[in-house]
Amino acid sequence: MEESIFEAKDLTKKYKGTMALDCVNLTLRRGEIYGFIGENGAGKTTMIRLITGLSFPTDGKMTLFGKSGAKELQKQRARIGCMVETPALYKNMTAQQNLEAQRIQRGIPDKECIQETLKLVGLTDTGKKAVRHFSLGMRQRLGIAMALLNDPEFLILDEPINGLDPSGIVEIRELMKRLNRERGITLLVSSHVLSELYQTATQYILLHQGHVLEELTQQELDEKCKRHIAIKTNDTTKTTTVLESALHTTHFQVMPDGVIRLYDNLDNMEDVARVLSQAGLLVTGLSLAGDSLEDYFLHRIEGD
C-alpha cells in the first residue's frame, strides 16, 4: 500500500457564513505530483492554508505523515516546504540573506545548502541586490528556493509559475519534475495555467465551490480527454458489434450516457458513418472530439 502524506476527512472551513471547504475527503500519496485545479474561490488556497497551519479547520480531521492532532500536525509541518500565494520575502535583504534567515529558522547546520538552492532555482548571480529590486519572476524563484531549503518531503506550491517568463516556466517545470523523480518529493501544485499543470502533474484534484469534484490520475485524464470519434446511435449494443466486426477494432469505450468513444479510425470518419448506416443504425451524433485539461475542467464544473 502506498504511504499517504496527507489525509483530509470531512474537512470543513467556514468563513463568516461562506463555506470555503465543505466536507472534503482527500488523500495525497507519497511520490506523486498533484495538480490542484479550481476556479478562484474554489478552496485551493484555503486547503493549502489548513495544511500549512496558517488557518484552522471549522470541522473535520487532517492527518499529516500519518499523524493527527494539533501538536503532532505542528511537529510534522517541519517536513513540509511551501509557498502560499505570493512569495513571502524579506524585501530589504538579498537573496542569500533571505535564505540565511530561513536556514537559521529551520535549524539547518550546513551553510552550503544556500548556494546549492540558489543554483537550483537559477539565482546565483543576484549578488547584493535587495529583493525589493527583484522582478516578479526572480521573487517567484526565490520563494521556491525558500520552500526548498529544508529539503522537504512534501512541497506545496501555490501558483509557482506566476510572473515567470517562458524559459523560466520551463525551468521551474523541469525542476519540479526533477525534485519528484530524484528526491522523491511529493508535490502539491496549484495553478490556473492548466496546460502547464498538465505537463507536470501525475494526479489531478478538481476542486469546485469547496468540494472535491474529482480526483484522477494522468492516465485517467488522458483517457477522458483523448481525441476520439463520439458516436451516438439508436442502439449502442449493436453499434459496438458493428465496430468490432466491420472496423475490426475494440479500441472504444461506452460512456454512461450511451455515447461511444472510438479512439481509432480518426481519419476515417466517413467510413465509420457508412459502416454504421449500412448496418441499419440510426446515427444521431458523429463528431471528432477531444478535451484539453481546460476543456475537461470546464465541462466538469458546468456539469456539476
Add this chain to the structure above:
Amino acid sequence: MGKLLHVEWYKLVRDKIYWILLAVIVLVNLIILSGGQQFSLSGYSFLKNIMQKEVITIMMASIYGGLFVGRDFEDGTLYHEITAGRSRIQVLLAKTIVFLLALNGLILIFPLLGIIYCTLKNGWGIPFTAGMEFYLLFVFIAFVLLNCAIGMISMLAAVCFRDVGRTIGIPIILFFIMIMLLNGKYAIQYAHFLPIGMLALVTNGTVHPVYGMLLGSIWSAVLFVISALVFRQAELR
C-alpha cells in the same frame, strides 16, 4: 526558541531602517537640546531631565515598532516560522523579545549617551551614596519595562490588524490620547496608570522606581497575553 530569537536578531541587525532611525533619533535630540543648557548639567541632573523630554523619541520608536512587526505580517514573512511547524506563541514571544530590545535601544540610546557625556564632562553631580547603584538600576529597569509596555501597544496592533499602516497609526493615536490625558485635570491620577505618565513620575522622583517596574510589567504582561490569545487563533492571510 533559540532559533527563532536568532532569526529575529539576524533580521534586526540587517534592517537599515533601524540603524537610520537610531541615528535620526540621536540627531533630533541633539538639535532639540542644543539650544538649552542640557549638556552643561551633571550626569545625574541630565538623567532627571532627559526622560521627560523623550516624547518625540518614544513616538519615533513606536513608528519603528509598526514597521518591524507590521511588515512581517504584511509581507507574510512571519508565516515562515508557522509553516515550519513552530508554536505560534513561541513565534510571537521571540518577535516580542527582539522588538522590545530594539525599541529600548531606540528610546534609551540618547539618554545613555547624554548621561555618559555629561558625567565625563561635568561629573555625576551628587555624592555616590550607599544604595544609589540599586536605585539607579531600579530606575533603569523601570524605564525599560515602561518602554516595553508602550511598545506592546504596537505589538497588539500588529497582531490585530496585520498591516503596517494600522500598526503604526493606532499606537500613535493612543499615544496622543495618553498625552492629552496627561495634560488634563486628572493628570497625576492618570500618570499612575499610564506607562508614559509613570516614566515622568519615576524620573522626577515622585514615585519609587519599583512602582514603575510593577506598572510596566503588568501592562507588558497583559498586552502580551491579549496579543498571544489573538495570534493563537488568528487566520493568517
